[in-house]
Amino acid sequence: MKLPPLKSLPVFEAVARLNSFSLAAHELAVSQSAVSHQIKQLETYLGEKLFWRSGRTLTLTDEGRQYLESISSALLQIERASEQLLGHEESRLRLSVFSSFAVRWLAPRLPELQRTHPQVELSLEMSSENPVLSDRVADCFITIKPDSPAFSYELLYKERLFPVCSQDFWQRIRRELVLDDVSGDVDSVSLTPQQVALFPLLSTHSIYDKQGGDWEAWYQEAGLTLPASSRLLHSSHMLLSLEAARFHQGIALTNDYMLSTRKDSEDFVRLPCHTVMTGDEFFFAWKTSRRSERGIQLLRRWLVSAAISGGLRSD
Template sequence: MKLPPLKSLPVFEAVARLNSFSRAAEELSVSQSAVSHQIKQLETFLGEPLFERHGRSLALTRGGQDYLEGISSALVQIDRATGQLLGRQDSSLRLAVFSSFAVRWLVPRLPDLHRQHPEIQLILEMTGEHPVLSGRVADSFITINTDSPAYSYDLLYRERLFPVCSRQYWQALEGNVLTPENMAEHTLLSTFSIYNRTCGDWEAWFAEADMGIPATAQVQHFSHMLLALEAARYHQGIALTNDYMLSNRDDAGDFVRLPLHSVVTGDSFYFAIKASRRQEPGLRSLRNWLLARAIDSGLLDDKPVINGNAGNRKENE
């Protein structure tokens, strides 16, 4: 077994994560020259540079990126195994998740996670479009991206969109027969990012009824589903939303789901972790808790699908 200078590995990880020799030195409570020495020693052992230095600018080389990816999870596993042997009970886990899923579904349920698993210290990271599944980003993900064969995936939710409005707006509609044809008489609140095009959500909804958006439709545009839903809350029109946005929230009663059809977007949300880490106690507990809450809240039936195929969502949530 040919191992590198082991003291240099956490130093390399800190420099790569902080993108700075001086900040890494401060975090590790050593001198900057000691950090430079450890990096030089590791580069000499590997026979290639790990960083590109241009004046004060610092960046990982391609080899450095690959090496960081390989050692990051190993360092985490060493830390966790050591902590377990020493009797350390806490488990700090990073979960990367779309902001709307976090705000509307996950965060309200965190007190239950803390009650059931006080040993888990969950750190939430917001993800954007197709987040890179990497240990450098997070320990686990809620994502629609199932491209990496190194990861294991558990289905949490298959998305569908349906129209909602505020109770006050609904009172003005009561007595009217709502049909796709006369929806254009009301302001439609559209989320750009679901299909990554203007009116993409309402186009899909009307297409389900074999029609296009009526030319007379008044559409108000928003970049994010959270914004469109807030506009609906304040009586500004009818929005398309999904199940997790209204699932068991205290404010779900502010909205009325209109007696009209829904449309399946083709996107599925998965809990993703590296297959090699699937049996770690903290990640296993988090996975089981998420699946149980998805079932309780109606997002998922009681037969979870593992390693399914996700859709093509482009929402920057």
Template sequence: MKLPPLNALPAFEAVARLNSFTKAADELNVSQSAISHQIRALESYLGEDLFTRQGRKLSLTEEGQNYWEAISSSLSQIERASEQLQGVASSEIRLALFSSFAVRWLIPNLPSLQRNHPEVDLQLEMKNDNPVLSDHTADCFVTIQPESKGYSMDLLYIEKLFPICSRSYWNQMCDTLYQQGKIDTLTPAHLPAELLFQFPLLSTISIFDKPKQDWQRWAYAGRLSIPDTVRYQQFSHMLLTLEAARHHQGIALTNDYMYDPDRDSDLIRLPCHDFITDDKFYFAFKTSRRNEPSIMKVRQWIQKTARSTGLI
């Protein structure tokens, strides 16, 4: 087995992660010159430059980036295997997930994890986009990526969108439609979907990365065409759209993890059709880490909670 200078690998991983020789030296409790010597020895062994230096700016070369991604995962596995044999496996677990899923579903349900598994220290890494599946990012993930080599996926949720508004706005809508003779009761059990188009529609751009696409697809699912006279308000994120609906600004499209009838008593789900998007949410973890107790506890808890809250 031909291996590189093993003492140089932790030094390289620290410099790459911290983007600093000084910080790496402080973390490893060695001198900066020792770190520099180890990096030079590793570069000499590999025959490649791992870093580029322009003045005080330090960055990984393409070869360095690829090498870091490969060896840091292996170093982490060695560390975890050693801790398990010593009986001191870490209870700290980093979970990376969408900010909306974290704020509206995970955090309100976290007390049950803390009650059932107080030994698990769950650290949340909130992301605006789909989190990158990598040990650099987190230990486990909530992702809409359906598969990735080396990762196991548990289905948590198949997204569907449906219209909501504030209770106050709903009462105003019903009063208007009743006065117009379009409904025969102020508390309709079903509302013809086309009647929504005379009220402002609150649209979330990030759902399909195109303006108004959420409502366009909802209408298409109901075999409807939205008239050109419809008034839209557009928001970058569903959290903003939900707050606009809460403040009586119009009708929004949301999903099951964003809307909880028990917690959101000031909002009402309109009696119209819903539609299923292409997004499926998964709990993901590296298959090689399937025997780590803390990851398995989080996995079992999130599956159980998804079932009990009606996500799956």
């Protein structure tokens, strides 16, 4: 078996991750010259330049980036295999997840994960966009693009949108539509899309990547077009639209995981209207080569169980 100088591999990984020879030296508790020596030794063995150095600027070459992608997973597997043999039960995992999913669904459930699997130490890496599936980013992911053949996927949720408003705004709707002759229970009435259009509509740009795209899709689902007279209030993120709805600014389109706690069910009213599927499906993703890691499988099973018990996914 022909292997590179093994001592140089964690040094290379640290320099690439920290983008600095001095920071890597500090983390590894060695001198900066020792770090430089290890990188030079590795480059000599590989016959490739791994970093471009320009003054104080340090960047990976294309070859360095490709090499890092390959060895990061191997180093992690060596570390975890060694921990298992040493009897260390802890599983330290980095989970990359959409910020809205993390804040509204995952974070309130983390105490349950800690009680159920105290050996799993989870670090969240929040992202505003779909994460890049790479060990450099995280150990596992929640993604809407299951397109990497190197990864395995478990479905958690198929996204649907439905209109909600605050309790106070619901009372305004009842007054303006003269619904006082029916009970206050939202299930006792039915609102048409034309009636919904009479009130301010809180729109989220990020869902369909266009202003008003979410409400256009909602009206199209009913075989209608968004009325030209509609008053749209735009936000970049669903979290902002939902907060605007909480403070009585209008009607927002949201999804199931955004309203997944008891407190939220008390703050908002889900209007008696149709839903629209966005086409986005949320998957838990992990590298297939790491499928035997106990921590990843514990987290996978817990996420699936929580998604089922919370109504995101059917059993």
